[in-house]
Amino acid sequence: MQFPESNITSPLSEKTNNKRHFLANKPQFYLHCPSTEAPIESLWEIAAQRLQLLQEIDKLRSRGASFQELTSAIEKFLFLRRQQNEYYSYENIITDRLYDTESRDVLSHYLLRLAFCKQQNAQAWFLQNETVLFQWRLENSPPTQIDTLIDQLQAVWSDEEISLRKVVKNLDQDPEFAQLYHRLYQKLPSSMTLLLYQVPFEQVPELLRHRSVIIRSGYAYLFSEQLTSFLVSRFRSVLSKGLGVLRKMEHFAEEQEQLNLLLESLRESQKFFVNQFSSYSLKDAENLEKAIHLEDLPQAMFHMPLCMFRLMKRLEQNHHLKHGARLQLGLFLKDCGLSMDESLHFWKTEFSKGGISSDKFDKEYAYAIRHHYGREGKRASYTPFSCMKIIQQRPSAHEEHGCPFRELNSASLDTLLQTYGVEEAGCRASIVQKAQEGHFQVACGMTMQMKKTGQQIATSSEEFSPTTTHPNHYFFDSLATKENLSHS
Structure with a gap:
């Protein structure tokens, strides 16, 4: 590994100093x-x-x-x-x-x-x-260290916890494994016997999604090259459970x-x-004189992150959103600069197009909007959701909030990206692939850089390099990018 400074070497190197951090x-x-x-x-x-x-x-x-x-x-x-x-x-x-x-x-x-x-x-x-x-x-x-890790896990855990064991396949008798190996790695195995790792199929959902494993009798068979993906997934699961246990103590x-x-x-x-x-304060927008108002929303919509853009489009189409979606979008718009009166007018106008009367809106919906602004209830002004909070939400089948990179299937996500302004098919395919692999924030970051902003395409990090994954920060970064491009 080379670093910009000529005298810096990798910390993995033990040539000059046998101490490791x-x-x-x-x-x-x-x-x-x-x-x-x-x-x-x-x-x-x-x-x-x-x-x-x-x-x-x-x-x-x-x-x-x-x-x-x-x-x-x-x-x-x-x-x-x-x-x-x-x-x-x-x-x-x-x-x-x-x-x-x-x-x-x-x-x-x-x-x-x-x-x-x-x-x-x-x-x-x-x-x-x-x-x-x-x-x-x-x-x-090195492979020997990974083998040692696996042996340690098998010694500590029961079969139900790890269920990982080595098996050897003879490719003369089982050519299906050689064909899959060739498809994945563009080469054939170096010998006619292949070392594989047998795990329960439900423990490798990402590999299943991409049809990268062979399933037999409820077990998936991993090549050595796929072992990292399995171990990372198990590490995450074990650490998540450990955090929950430690919280009680x-x-x-x-x-x-x-x-x-x-x-x-x-x-x-x-x-x-x-x-x-990773956070956002409306003061930043006010200091930069970037706060938007009701009349700005049609043009500003395409500068919103995909999760908010999706809700705006749904609202345009259906003239209604369920509670979770109203909360996610409403708090976002609040900290984009909409005043409470503007928000009340915005939601009331849209809902009226869907047949909701003024009286019904005032009785059933207006209170929640005033509550977001600290004018009702405990009088606390609520902050917009961060990316992590949006990703962690798991809406039901008939709800629209949450992270589209996590919740939408490949076809629906591709269609939404095209509507959003990512016209290049190859770009959309790259974004969808990252989302399928579970890298939701990476997929969002790629979208930030690849989508069209107005009539300008922001595809390079020099043109648009967001410094946060908070939806409101992204929104103002996108607006600033448009202004920079228009002045250049």
């Missing part, structure tokens, strides 16, 4: 809580470094970075942290029991797990970025004053990061 450690599932004791300053140092790396990963993911770009950034971060540690002699405060990289890795993981298990949004943030870190480790691990940490202060500090650091890079 603890975050470059081998992949593991963190099945056991650590029992190591350490001074609070040591815990703070290792937890802070892990949090900084996860924040770097999150920033890159929000920009739609490829996995290769993530890999380069992770390696550079780890190299610089290792150099910093040596320069400032941080090792001096690490006790002998924490000197080995595995102890620091496990402790830093569990400290962040304990800090972020309380809130659902923080859980989701931690889960997403820890999974990327785990995948990076897998991609940079979190009160034990609060009883230890110093540890509780450390966890609160980590939470505040993460909240500051999310507010800085």
